[in-house]
Amino acid sequence: PITKRPNVDFNLNNAQKTLCDQFAVATLSGFGIDHLPLAKAAAAALIHYGKETQKTALPHIRSIQLEQSSDFIALDPVTRRNLELIEPLFEHGTSLFQLINDCQTAMGGRLLRRTLMQPLRDSAVLDERLDAAQALLQGYHEAPVRLVLKEISDIERVLSRVALGSARPRDLVQLRQACAQVPYLRHALKPIIDARQSLLLMHLNEELGDFHGLHQRLMSAIVEHPPVLLRDGNVIAEGFDDELDELRKIRDHAGQFLIDLEIKERELSGISTLKIGYNRVSGYYIELTRAQADQAPERYIRRQTLKNAERYITPELKAFEDKVLSSESRALAREKMLFEMLLDELRQDIGNLQMMSSAIAQVDLAANFAHQARLNNWARPEFSPEIGVKIKAGRHPVVESLSKTAFTPNDTVLDFSRRMAIITGPNMGGKSTFMRQTALIALLAYCGSYVPAESAVLGPIDRIFTRIGSADDLSTGKSTFMVEMTETSQILHHATSQSLVLMDEVGRGTSTYDGLSLAWACVLDLTKRIKCLCLFATHYFELTELGKESGIENYHVTAKELNGNLILLHKVQHGPASQSHGLQVAKLAGIPANVIKEAQNRLRILEKQQQQASHAVQNDLFAQSNAPEVVERIIEVEKDAPALALLKELDVDSLTPREALQQLYMLKDCL
Template sequence: MSKNTSDLSSHTPMMQQYWRLKNQHPDQLMFYRMGDFYEIFYEDAKKAAKLLDITLTARGQSAGQAIPMCGIPYHAAEGYLAKLVKLGESVVICEQVGDPATSKGPVERQVVRIITPGTVSDEALLDERRDNLIAAVLGDERLFGLAVLDITSGNFSVVEIKGWENLLAELERINPVELMIPDDWPQGLPAEKRRGVRRRAPWDFERDSALKSLCQQFSTQDLKGFGCENLTLAIGAAGCLLSYAKETQRTALPHLRSLRHERLDDTVVLDGASRRNLELDTNLAGGRDNTLQSVVDRCQTSMGSRLLTRWLNRPLRDLPVLLARQTSITCLLDGYRFERLQPQLKEIGDLERILARIGLRNARPRDLARLRDALAALPELQDALLDLHAPHLQQLAVTTSTYPELAALLDKAIIDNPPAVIRDGGVLKTGYDAELDELQALSENAGQFLIDLEAREKARTGLANLKVGYNRVHGYFIELPSKQAEQAPADYIRRQTLKGAERFITPELKAFEDKALSAKSRALAREKMLYEALLETLIGELPPLQDTAAALAELDVLSNLAERALNLDLNCPRFVEEPCMRIQQGRHPVVEQVLTTPFVANDLALDDITRMLVITGPNMGGKSTYMRQTALIVLLAHIGSFVPAASCELSLVDRIFTRIGSSDDLAGGRSTFMVEMSETANILHNATERSLVLMDEVGRGTSTFDGLSLAWAAAERLAQLRAYTLFATHYFELTVLPESEPLVANVHLSATEHNERIVFLHHVLPGPASQSYGLAVAQLAGVPANVITRAREHLSRLETTSLPHEVPAPTPGKQSAPQQSDMFASLAHPVLDDLAKLDLDEMTPRKALDLLYTLKTRI
């Protein structure tokens, strides 16, 4: 919403000022400071009143019409801003920058900050354990440049990605709250389906201007030092992000110091479906309970938790880095060294975001108090690091400097428990600045001065009825009864005549008045100036402080992984050159935490002899758990963590794919089966012999034989690709795959039936399952007994007369057995095909008996 400048003449001067500012930000809510309130006008007011559940009013008039408005107290704005940001809104903060006492017209106002979901830095507006990212993307369908910025930490990275599929997978991983795309991109592109998409002018992505602004930001001549000088598209995207950050923050960004070139070749790729299915940091219901992170995250600092989340979502195949992490965890476990570090790390707090707020010049007094406490804890922490001999831990120790001068400065400056904001003063210690101490003493001790002055003047003049007082109109005064006024000393200057009294002032009292009346405002102004100077001093130390924060965050993660290894019984995996995946007594790290009974551990062996396991067994038997635990063990190994297994030996993988569960995509117009096939297609196109693939119940979303055919063909293709594959299915026909595909083997989850009730044993055993136990599971789920009984009748009939034309006529008065259409009768059972090919005359009795046993397992 905006007003043409030519239309402003009919408005009041104050509303003219409002519209001039509002027209610059038509698509954002404007908080317009008026005294002690932020006022919101016109359409913004209607929208804000609805979103914030506050009263909408109409007061006054401008241009002949009532002004819709609502308001919030300025001191309570933080809570309202948090709500708006969570709803995806952006808010323009317009403050009074002029002095109301000297302003002839409306007080001068300026936009001092724009708060958007991706550029907030206030502690109250952020999730302390999750990154808050903005991203920009530039390119075409073949190649994209992606830039990602976390303004709350200073992390700034670029990457170039081939194809929409890989771009969308990366966007799924980083999950930005705002995404910038060029305004000249066509409508309806896949990226636009994401939340927080903002279209920006094409020139914001222009490569040359982006390169210039980035070099200015980093004080470099070029970007060669960052290894990204040839990433034309990514540089354009990074320039857009830098421009957006400056536009919203309205200040320099000294905490943005470098640009990191991400290389996807160094990572294990997980697409969006795999990330969701494995529930790394968000469960399928959208919460955080019962996720991998909920189990493995006991970090002492928020910045450590955020780093661990990044590790979980970006596993590595950089073997030296993984081995360095393993060695570090082993060192921290030795002698339980991590137990000495963790209490000290807890004292550090969220140093990363505190430093970012200092760089943005909006750090609160309590931020500086936390920084003071963190710096005070560093010497003891560094002493503990001297005892760590792992090379990577020694590197972290070198980076973790101590800052005795800064620690002393903050200890001298900031009171023990400062207020939340600098606005009302009371932040700096007495003794930090002599002039401030004098001004505060004047302001705070005026009452005592007046008492002392009154006593002195009574003694000097001998006038017992003399009083010293103050009023807001005339200021300080000495009052005498009218009868004694003539006895006033010569230095008493008449100020006011009252009925029955005269008021005077003396040079001493006048001098005190000049100081005292302005002392409070001068003290506040002085304290704010000193606070800003303190921030400038800290900004000058940001580079080493940020390096220290990064080192401490990693130390926190490694200490956490050591603690988890001890308390969750995790063991160090071994990476080998030989292509393999061998897990002894593997466990699901999340499921075993929520079970009230002992978790049944299982083995897995995939190598050049066996690349695929066809997994059969009953529903609820543990097939999905077995598959997911394998993926989570492999993923944990690829972040350098220990794993929930007695032993684990594996080679590096390049991707982890999962096709698990069923869900539709109503917004995208895709059915459950379409989603399933899209995920399957992605796997078949991109899996390699270094990939881990989990396929659960492929083909169940369509008719029986269509689904069987698709599952069979997909399994054959994966076997040909030689991908490490776990293929769970209820199609028992697939258990013949090992006969045609030598790299495939059968396993099943064991169960038994007792008194028509199923007992799940959860052991993974060689060979296919003997039956599916579907009716027993249905009974366990609470399906009515009469339905179960009828189902057993149908099952018995179908097992003996499986073809539609062979099903006998139903008994009169009873329901008919289910029929399948004749089109299904054309597909013979694979066992019949094999029998037809046999030459019985050439078979010995022994071979015939062996064959009979084999065929029986396939029926």
């Protein structure tokens, strides 16, 4: 509808129309659109949608920020889940966000979450964040900064409620407290600002602003500890409004006024037994006995006659009654009016307040990064224009924090000449951890954080892909292998030469030869056509033959067998692995001994069959590739030779050394 009616009118006010113009200009410059009315109509539709859904004005939306996908490292939902960025894969697990989120404000926590979901690609902006964290680290300035930030509430949400008119009294108390903390925050940043160590912190220090006047206004307007709801009353402080103070005085001091009035009326009338009372039916009244009724002054107006008494009212008492009975509701109405007036005043300055809130969130993020770097001994990463990932002694931040033993660091080297690393080795050896830590180190660096490594040099990265883990999708009827192939398809279709790809056990959900063939083809496609940076973990040892190809390197995670027990060293070294140690890992998992023994017997049989099949294939290939006369000599070998029959019947695996020597002598005698 918008494209057909680019000049559609949504009844926007002047400020909203100006906002649409700003958005249109930004859209034109950002995407090269040459249809200005269409861009304005799109902006108007956005604002109209907000008005229609919220059913109110949106004064806190003051600008529309244009974001382009090229500004961020793309992370698809599968990658976010596999890397456990926000939510852990298992209930007892810990995500990266849960680990490093020690922000002191709710605004800082939300900014950290957004940053992890959308890492930046602009190295200049990232260096500014790293400079800020480094400046806080060098002088131990992050500690006082974090102490001040701890006293600041979620004013970002408060300002939204102020703008929408739904703020409560305690929201203004939180805003007042934040304004009071701004000078202390500026004081904590002063050493860095004076030394000009961080351009980002200098800029944020200016955006914090000066809200001393607003703080004083809120101090004089709102009591120290107001009730939760405005209708409970006693929100506006005493002395802020004279009319409200008078209404409260009447409400709170009515008893003393009646005592004083009773004394006064006794003196004027000369009736010492005169009483002033109140009930819900008659209101306030002056009561005289029947005997004293004749002495009542003329200004007394009879209100009620009782058996033994007469009740009267005077103009003065009537006026007091009207004030007292209406003072409570009038005081509440007055408080509501004054509170709305305060919200109107705050809306006039909401732009500066939002800027202050954003600056506080960014300072909190930088201080949190500095805190994590000091706490976990992280290092500052570097950015290079050349494609590659060079990490020295990298560590997985979550695994390291949860491990009761020392974490084994590993190096990662991927560059133009070594784009693919095929990683083999036993299960539980650390292949997946190594792959994930590489991705997390790169991601943290592109968030502007220090990283868990001795050093890290990172080239440009546009996307991070992962194909890790196996699970079926029952809701859509997809098997484990189908899910695996779908994720692999996404990688092969969308990865570029600047993508970082993690692939773990591709092809394991189907038959051995099908899976091996698919894994082989994927490795070649990623290396030769896409040319991305890839870590490829597999148990197909046949893939290690691809290490001879250009751009492909073999690595393995080390393990040792000692007295039949497997010791996992979790160290990544160059070269292919010799075996997968699957039975030893099963033994570690608690598989019964009889099952392990049966598996060992079956493994020996399968390996023997594979060797025989391999020899047969080699003989066939040799026969086909040689001259006819050579083939004839091979055919002439006697198939019924005694030595050949003895070899076929021989069970090599069951022989002792002495028996093997005897068999060797027997074979020699047969020749």
